[in-house]
Amino acid sequence: MTAVEGLGFGLSVVFTLQNLLAALIGAFLGTAIGVLPGLGPVAGVALLLPITFSLDPTAGLIMMAGIYYGSQYGSSTTAILINMPGESTSVMTCIDGYKLTKKGRAGGVLSIVALGSFIGGTVSVVGVMLFSPIMADFGILFGPAEFFALTAGGLLILSRISGGSFAAGILPMALGLVISTIGEEPVTAQNRFTFGFNNMRQGIELVALVVGLYGVAEIMDMVEKLRRQMKPQPVSLREMLPTREEMRRSWAPYGRGTIIGFVFGMLPGPSATLSSFASYKLEKSVSKYRHEIGEGAIEGVAGPETANNAAATSGMAPLLALGIPFGATTALMLAALMVHGIEPGPLLLTNHPDIFWGVIASMLIGNVMLLVLNIPLISIWVSLLRIPYHIFLPMILVLVVIGSYSVRNSMLDVYLLLILSGVGYILRKFDFQLAPMVVGFVLGPLMEKHMREALFMSLGDISVFYTSPIAVGIWIAVLLIVTIGLQRALLERVFGIKIRTPAFDNAD
Amino acid sequence: MTIKKYFMAGIAAALTLAVAAPVQAQDYPSRDITFIVPFNPGGSSDPLSRAFAAQLEKTLKGNINVENRAGGSATIGTNLVVTAAPDGYTIGLGDSAALIYQPMVNKNLEYNSTDDYTVITKLADVPGMLVVKADAKWNTFEEFLEDARKNPGKLRAGVSGVRSISDLVVQQLNRAADVDIATVPFTGGGGEALLAVMGGRIEAAIGYGGNTIAQVNAGKLKVLAVFAKGDYPPVPDAISVPDDAGFAAYIPASYTIIAPKDLPKDVLDKLAAASKEAIETPEMKEFAAKSGFVLDPKGPDDARAELKDLSVEMTGLLKWMDEKEAKAGK
Amino acid sequence: MTVASIQKRRSYLVIGGVGIFLAAGYLSLSLQLPMGHLNSPGAAIFPLIAGSLLLIGSISAVWEGWRMEPTETAELPIGDDLWRLLALIAALIGYLIALSWLGQLIASILFCIVLMKMLSKLSLVGIVIRSVIMMVPVYYIFVHLLGLPMPRGIFL
Numbered sequence: 004m005t006a007v008e009g010l011g012f013g014l015s016v017v018f019t020l021q022n023l024l025a026a027l028i029g030a031f032l033g034t035a036i037g038v039l040p041g042l043g044p045v046a047g048v049a050l051l052l053p054i055t056f057s058l059d060p061t062a063g064l065i066m067m068a069g070i071y072y073g074s075q076y077g078s079s080t081t082a083i084l085i086n087m088p089g090e091s092t093s094v095m096t097c098i099d100g101y102k103l104t105k106k107g108r109a110g111g112v113l114s115i116v117a118l119g120s121f122i123g124g125t126v127s128v129v130g131v132m133l134f135s136p137i138m139a140d141f142g143i144l145f146g147p148a149e150f151f152a153l154t155a156g157g158l159l160i161l162s163r164i165s166g167g168s169f170a171a172g173i174l175p176m177a178l179g180l181v182i183s184t185i186g187e188e189p190v191t192a193q194n195r196f197t198f199g200f201n202n203m204r205q206g207i208e209l210v211a212l213v214v215g216l217y218g219v220a221e222i223m224d225m226v227e228k229l230r231r232q233m234k235p236q237p238v239s240l241r242e243m244l245p246t247r248e249e250m251r252r253s254w255a256p257y258g259r260g261t262i263i264g265f266v267f268g269m270l271p272g273p274s275a276t277l278s279s280f281a282s283y284k285l286e287k288s289v290s291k292y293r294h295e296i297g298e299g300a301i302e303g304v305a306g307p308e309t310a311n312n313a314a315a316t317s318g319m320a321p322l323l324a325l326g327i328p329f330g331a332t333t334a335l336m337l338a339a340l341m342v343h344g345i346e347p348g349p350l351l352l353t354n355h356p357d358i359f360w361g362v363i364a365s366m367l368i369g370n371v372m373l374l375v376l377n378i379p380l381i382s383i384w385v386s387l388l389r390i391p392y393h394i395f396l397p398m399i400l401v402l403v404v405i406g407s408y409s410v411r412n413s414m415l416d417v418y419l420l421l422i423l424s425g426v427g428y429i430l431r432k433f434d435f436q437l438a439p440m441v442v443g444f445v446l447g448p449l450m451e452k453h454m455r456e457a458l459f460m461s462l463g464d465i466s467v468f469y470t471s472p473i474a475v476g477i478w479i480a481v482l483l484i485v486t487i488g489l490q491r492a493l494l495e496r497v498f499g500i501k502i503r504t505p506a507f508d509n510a511d
Numbered sequence: 512m513t514i515k516k517y518f519m520a521g522i523a524a525a526l527t528l529a530v531a532a533p534v535q536a537q538d539y540p541s542r543d544i545t546f547i548v549p550f551n552p553g554g555s556s557d558p559l560s561r562a563f564a565a566q567l568e569k570t571l572k573g574n575i576n577v578e579n580r581a582g583g584s585a586t587i588g589t590n591l592v593v594t595a596a597p598d599g600y601t602i603g604l605g606d607s608a609a610l611i612y613q614p615m616v617n618k619n620l621e622y623n624s625t626d627d628y629t630v631i632t633k634l635a636d637v638p639g640m641l642v643v644k645a646d647a648k649w650n651t652f653e654e655f656l657e658d659a660r661k662n663p664g665k666l667r668a669g670v671s672g673v674r675s676i677s678d679l680v681v682q683q684l685n686r687a688a689d690v691d692i693a694t695v696p697f698t699g700g701g702g703e704a705l706l707a708v709m710g711g712r713i714e715a716a717i718g719y720g721g722n723t724i725a726q727v728n729a730g731k732l733k734v735l736a737v738f739a740k741g742d743y744p745p746v747p748d749a750i751s752v753p754d755d756a757g758f759a760a761y762i763p764a765s766y767t768i769i770a771p772k773d774l775p776k777d778v779l780d781k782l783a784a785a786s787k788e789a790i791e792t793p794e795m796k797e798f799a800a801k802s803g804f805v806l807d808p809k810g811p812d813d814a815r816a817e818l819k820d821l822s823v824e825m826t827g828l829l830k831w832m833d834e835k836e837a838k839a840g841k
Numbered sequence: 842m843t844v845a846s847i848q849k850r851r852s853y854l855v856i857g858g859v860g861i862f863l864a865a866g867y868l869s870l871s872l873q874l875p876m877g878h879l880n881s882p883g884a885a886i887f888p889l890i891a892g893s894l895l896l897i898g899s900i901s902a903v904w905e906g907w908r909m910e911p912t913e914t915a916e917l918p919i920g921d922d923l924w925r926l927l928a929l930i931a932a933l934i935g936y937l938i939a940l941s942w943l944g945q946l947i948a949s950i951l952f953c954i955v956l957m958k959m960l961s962k963l964s965l966v967g968i969v970i971r972s973v974i975m976m977v978p979v980y981y982i983f984v985h986l987l988g989l990p991m992p993r994g995i996f997l
Contacts, residue, residue, distance in 0.1 A: 057987065146712050170853070170905050174860060174898030180891035181867055189698035191673040191877075192584050193884035194617070196870060201590060201619045205582025219933075226960070227918045227926040342551055346702045354702070393961035397953040398975060404936065405945070405979070409989045412580060417937055425930075433852045433915055451887035452698055459695040460667065460713060463880030578990060673881070693880075 006132050009356070013364030016357050022062050026369045029066035030376060033073020038081055038384045039395070043091075044074035045331040045441070046218030049210045050406040052339055060343040061358050064336060065365040071332050072124055072315045072366070075275065076373050079116045079308050080384055084109060092275040092311040095283040095303070102299030108249075110242030110381075115253050115301060116308045117377040123261045123313035124370040130265050131320045132363050135352075138324035142349030145325070147457035148467050152474040154450045156481035157271040157329055162439035163485050164277070171435045178426075179443025180450075182207050189448075190455055202415050209338050211407045211416040212444055213331065215423030216430075216437050218403055222396060223428045229392070243378055249301050256286055256306035264313025269320050271329040273438050278314040279307035316366060323359055325349060327449075331438050334445035539599055539778050540573035547603035549588025551581040555637070555720050555802060559766065560604045562798040563634060566789035571782070585609035589769070590621045593628045597771040599778040602631065605769035608676050611822045615829065616674075625818050629770040629779060632786040633809035633817060635799060636763040638739030639680050639717040640746065641668070642732045644708055652736040652750055655715070656688060663691040669704025669716035670694045676764045677717040679828060680738045683760035684752065686831050708732065719764060720803035739763055745803050762824070765807075767814050783811050846914040853906025860899025868892040928959055944994025946980045 017023065036047035048070050055063030075092060082093040083100035096116070103112045145153070162172035185196045186206025197203035245253075260282045267278035286306040287296050296303040321327050326347030328334035340347045345355060352359045377384075407420045430437060461467035469475060483490075546564045550556040557579065564575045580588035585606045595601035605628075614623045622628055641652065649655040659666045670677040678694050685692055695713055697703040704716040705723060709731055718732070724745045726732045734749040738760050741751065753761045768786055770779070789795060790808040799806045809817065871892055877883025918926055932955045939948035953972035957963065963971070983989045 054987070143706075143710065146707070146710065168901075168905050170857070170898055170902035173894065174856070174902055177864075177891060177894035177898045178860075181863075181888075181895050184888045184891055187583050188884050188887075189672055190696045191875070191884055192616075192675075193874060195874060195884060195888060196867075199619055201583060201617075202587060204584075205587055223926060223929060226929045227922050229922070229925065229960075348703075348706075350702060350706060391961070393957045393963070394971070394975070396960065397956040397972075398979075400933070400936075400956070401949045401952065401976065401979060404940070404949075405983050405989065405991065408991060409983070411582070412578065412990050414937075414941060414992070417940070421930075421933055421937060429856070432917070433849065433856060435856075447887075447891065454887065455882045456695065456697065458879060458882050459693075460707070461880075462664070462667070462693060463878065465879065576988070 006136065009136070009360045010132055010364055010367075012356065013360030013362075014367075016061065016361035017065070017364045017368055021058070022065055022361065022365065023368070025058060025062040025066040026069050026365045027372055029069020030073040030369050030372045031069075033070035033075075034077040034373065034376060034384060035387060036070065037074035037077020037079075038387050043217050043221070044071055044078075045335070046214050046221070047074055048332050048335045049213040050218065050403060052210055052335060052406070052410065055339055056342060056410075060340065060345055060355075061361045063339055063343070064358060064362050065369075067332075067336050067339060068319065068362055068366055069369045069372075071336075072120075072312060072369065073373060075312045075315045076117065076120050076377055077384065079120070079304075080113065080381070081388065083112050083116065083304070084385065085388065091273070092279050092315075093308070094276070095279050095307040098283075098297060099299050099301070099303030103301070103304065106299055111245035111249055112301065112304055113381055114243050114245050114378055115249055115305055117374055119253065119257050119260065119305045119309035120312040121370050121374045122257050123264050123309035123311075124316050124373075125367060126261045127265045127268065127313040127316035128363060128366045128370070131317055131323075131366075134269075135320045135324040135359075135363075138320060139349045139352045142325045144473065145349065146471070147453040147460060148471050149473045149477065150327075151450060151453035151457060151468065152477040152481075153325070153327060154446045154453060156477050157327065158439070158443055158446050158450070159481055160484050161271040161273075161329065161442055162436070167434055167436055172439050175430060175435050175437060176439035176443040179440035179445075180447040182212070183444045183447030184451075189452070202413070205411065205413075207419060207444075208407065208410055208413075208416045209335065209441075209445065210410045211420040212423050213335065213441055214403050214407055215420045216427035216440065217331075219400070219420065219424035220427030220431055222400065223424060224431070225392070226396065243381065252292060252301050253305040256282070256290065256302045257309050259285055259289075260306040260309030261313045264310035264315075265317045267310070268314035268317030269329075271442075274318055274330060275311040275314040278310040282306040282310035319362065319366070322347070323351060323362065326351065328442065328445060331441040334442055337445065539781060540571060542600065543574045543576055544571075544599070545595075545601050546575050546577045547588045547592050547601065548577055548579050549581060549585035549604060549606060549609060551579055556604065556606065556766070558798075558802065559635065559804060562795060563604075563768075563786075563789060566792045566795050567785060570788040570792075571785040584613055586613050586617065586620055589613075592769055593621045593771055595771050597629070597773045597775070599770065599774060599782060602768060602770045602782070604634070605630070605767040607763075607765040607767070607818065607821060610767070610769070611818060611825055612674070612676075612679075615825065625815050625822070626772070628772050629774040630811050630815040630818065631768040631770055631779065631782050632790070632811065633807045633814035634766040634768055634786075634790065635804040635806050636739070636765045637719050637804055638737050638743050638761075638763045639677055639719055640723055640727075640737050640743075640749065641715055641735045641752075642705070642708065642718045642723060642727065643715045643735060644711065645730055645733050647714070647733070649735060650733075652752070652756055655735050656690060656756075659688075659690040659692050664693055666715065667693045667695050667713040669697050669707055669713050671704070671717075672696045672698055674829075674832075676762055677719070679825065680760055680762045681717060682828060682832055683762060684738075684758055686828065687758035687760055688756075705732065721801070724803055739805075743805070744800065762821070763805075765817075765821075767818065779811065845917050845919045847917055848909075848911050849913040849915045850906040850909035850911060852915055853902050853909060857899045857902030857904075857906060860895060860902060864892050864896040864899055867895065925959065929956070932956055932959070940994075941992050942994055945984060945991035946976065947994060949976045949979065 032051060048067055051070060055066050078088060078093040079096050082088040082096040083104055086097050086101035088094045088097055100112055158176060162176040187194050187204040194204055263282045264278045267274040283303060283306060286302045287293050290302045292300050292302055318330055318333055321329055322333045322336060328337045337347055404417055407416045410416060427437060457467045548557055548560040561577055564577050568575050580591055586609050588603060589609045592601060592603035614620055643649055649658060668681050670681060673696050681692055681694050702722055705718060705726055707713045708716045727734055734746045736752045737743045737746060737749045738752050740753050740761055750756060752758050787808045790806050871885050871888035874885035875883035876885045932952060936948055936952035939951060950972050953976055954968055957968045957972060984991050
């Protein structure tokens with residue numbers, strides 16, 4: 004199937020009532036989650052995961068994808084209106100976005116952002132469409148040794164470039180790996196660290212982990228600080244029209260942001276966040292209006308917001324083509340596929356073309372829906388911000404508990420949720436990174452499986468790990484990326500060359 | 512009496528009633544029945560359970576809620592069934608590995624032998640198939656076995672886990688034919704082992720059910736033999752290992768319907784009869800044919816006897832495997 | 842907002858220390874698992890790798906804490922903020938315990954009442970009414986419409 008045929012097939016899959024509804028509900032919920040403080044896309048997807056179980060896998064995945072990129076849209080709204088980013092991906096948007104709001108341009112900026120997100124998302128979908136079948140074909144050549152290199156290498160990269168110090172990345176990553184080994188291991192059905200409790204054999208549930216680390220921990224933080232709620236100014240539909248000047252100045256950042264986002268999205272790491280930083284820095288150095296950026300320039304909003312949507316979308320490519328999630332949200336989607344008994348991997352395209360192409364096509368539809376949802380309905384989203392904490396927090400917490408219980412109908416998961424919230428609260432407080440922990444937790448079992456499979460298959464010959472050219476290539480690439488700081492220091496010291504890598508310096 | 516005393520008396524009365532009320536078969540089922548599936552939705556066991564539950568609802572004239580309680584090699588859901596109240600309102604899918612193999616290696620379970628639960632009926636078997644790449648050099652089971660004899664420990668067969676049913680059936684063959692086929696565990700589902708065979712990374716795999724049959728029909732794999740007595744309708748041309756080749760390698764993945772022990776006799780009778788009827792409906796037959804299951808509606812006593820036989824065979828096999836590993840210094 | 846600033850280095854030292862302790866316990870448990878052989882790697886191999894990484898991460902946290910400037914600070918809640926946080930945690934624990942006994946409906950209404958009392962200045966009657974209005978539909982949607990087998994408690 005060529006990409007065009009695939010897309011046609013995908014559209015035929017999406018245009019059923021159920022799937023369209025799933026895309027719409029996903030986009031709607033995602034936007035709401037993005038707007039509401041305290042629930043990021045990761046916790047949001049985790050919370051809604053059990054609901055997607057009752058749908059068929061295609062509809063479930065379409066809905067999750069909708070939540071994911073919907074939350075990218077939504078998070079920019081709070082950043083622009085009340086200077087509070089809904090997610091880390093919109094941190095950069097605050098700077099110029101809020102200044103523009105103070106200048107009375109809120110409506111126009113929101114429209115510029117919605118349009119940019121639409122362009123970034125749509126172009127990126129086309130990229131995913133053309134690129135992932137090639138990636139999947141390539142992936143068929145992958146055996147355990149290659150997959151081991153990919154998963155272990157990806158995890159290493161993620162924990163090094165997530166930001167913060169060495170320990171801030173490695174310690175949570177290792178903790179995630181350690182937690183993932185609790186329970187019955189699949190190869191020999193050996194119980195590990197279950198302390199004699201049979202129920203512990205099912206291991207730690209991803210939803211409890213993610214909702215605890217991201218959701219409940221954030222709510223604890225909110226209750227502790229009891230931030231004064233900011234009352235946003237109402238925005239009327241009339242103000243939504245951007246000026247001609249604003250439009251004209253946005254095209255170039257749209258283009259640059261799309262490319263940056265697309266490329267970053269396919270790499271391991273908090274790619275949506277990193278890409279928005281990179282885009283902001285790029286605008287600051289190449290834009291014609293660079294001297295205005297930071298003081299309320301439209302470029303500082305249009306670029307990053309386009310980039311983070313493009314990245315959120317292209318992050319689906321490694322998941323769909325190789326079955327490897329490089330971010331916390333895509334890790335959850337992987338888990339959802341596996342619950343439905345679908346084996347993610349290079350064979351997904353052959354075995355489940357409906358899922359593969361359906362999800363891709365739904366992202367196109369979803370982006371249109373988001374554009375429609377966002378511009379006229381902006382006042383509804385803004386009013387979400389006026390829900391008082393005493394209504395909003397108990398509701399979220401009760402839903403969180405129901406959500407973690409319902410994945411496996413187990414109280415154990417609910418208790419774990421509470422413990423993990425504590426862990427999350429402490430780690431965040433001291434600037435440890437949470438994404439490596441979640442991705443470590445998800446990739447840990449895959450790494451172990453591929454490592455042991457490789458040895459079983461080679462009948463104990465350890466050279467299996469370094470004789471495959473693909474695996475060696477991956478390891479070299481990983482080494483180059485992980486030691487980037489070292490290389491820079493070396494170049495500076497020995498040759499006196501100063502290199503700037505804007506994205507990696509102060510990412511969240 | 513104070514209000515508190517009234518309250519306590521009420522609770523006491525309610526408890527007495529609840530305990531004393533005998534389960535009456537004529538009005539069974541008078542409320543919803545919970546059917547516990549010890550696997551995730553997805554995979555092949557869940558659709559089997561749901562297909563069966565749908566038919567049982569009709570033949571039993573009651574409402575059945577299917578609940579997935581996966582994990583722990585299916586022991587978590589099985590534990591729940593075993594420890595439920597023996598009133599016929601909690602039944603579940605029994606997986607032969609969880610019922611027989613798990614108690615041998617795990618002492619933390621709520622059951623040790625077939626005496627610790629009620630067997631209502633045997634549901635179905637899924638025999639393993641020995642598959643190789645469609646253009647592989649072996650065209651018959653004999654050729655494959657001959658090669659295995661010449662190259663001990665060199666031919667590799669993909670299985671779903673160390674000492675899983677698919678591994679055990681290869682070990683049965685190793686023991687009976689005195690060969691040494693190495694097993695490679697692929698724990699991400701059967702498709703991975705098939706992919707490895709198609710990619711030429713391993714020589715053979717033990718495949719089950721619809722997925723494997725689809726690849727065979729697509730001309731990517733060929734079936735050398737089936738590990739089951741008698742014919743296996745989905746691949747009628749393949750030879751049977753125990754019947755045609757004469758090696759006692761036949762353990763199938765098999766499913767029973769179980770309930771807690773001490774189930775009242777009349778309830779058991781009613782359930783067993785309704786289950787048998789449900790398994791024999793045309794809908795169930797159609798489902799089984801499509802998914803590669805072999806329906807096997809054995810009554811409570813026969814089904815229990817079959818599980819006991821399996822237990823004896825497994826005990827012997829595991830002992831042989833342990834000795835072999837000890838000898839090899841593994 | 843009431844916060845106490847503590848030296849960030851101290852928190853790194855503590856977290857690293859706890860991590861080393863955890864890693865040591867985890868590694869010693871891992872050693873009791875079967876190692877297997879090179880051609881049939883056992884269940885112990887991967888935990889040993891994961892545990893070693895945890896040890897490395899923890900040691901590096903201690904190292905970084907050791908070398909960190911004492912001027913870098915992190916904020917910890919004290920006073921009212923701390924009490925509010927502890928009350929939230931207590932309410933959550935209470936909710937989870939009540940969940941098994943009283944069931945989803947009653948437990949969630951009680952939890953909602955406690956939390957609202959904590960976060961708002963509404964009257965008790967207003968709080969109770971709001972809690973019931975919020976939690977009954979949640980119960981209905983999830984337990985009856987979506988059929989989730991939430992604990993029903995001993996009364997329902």
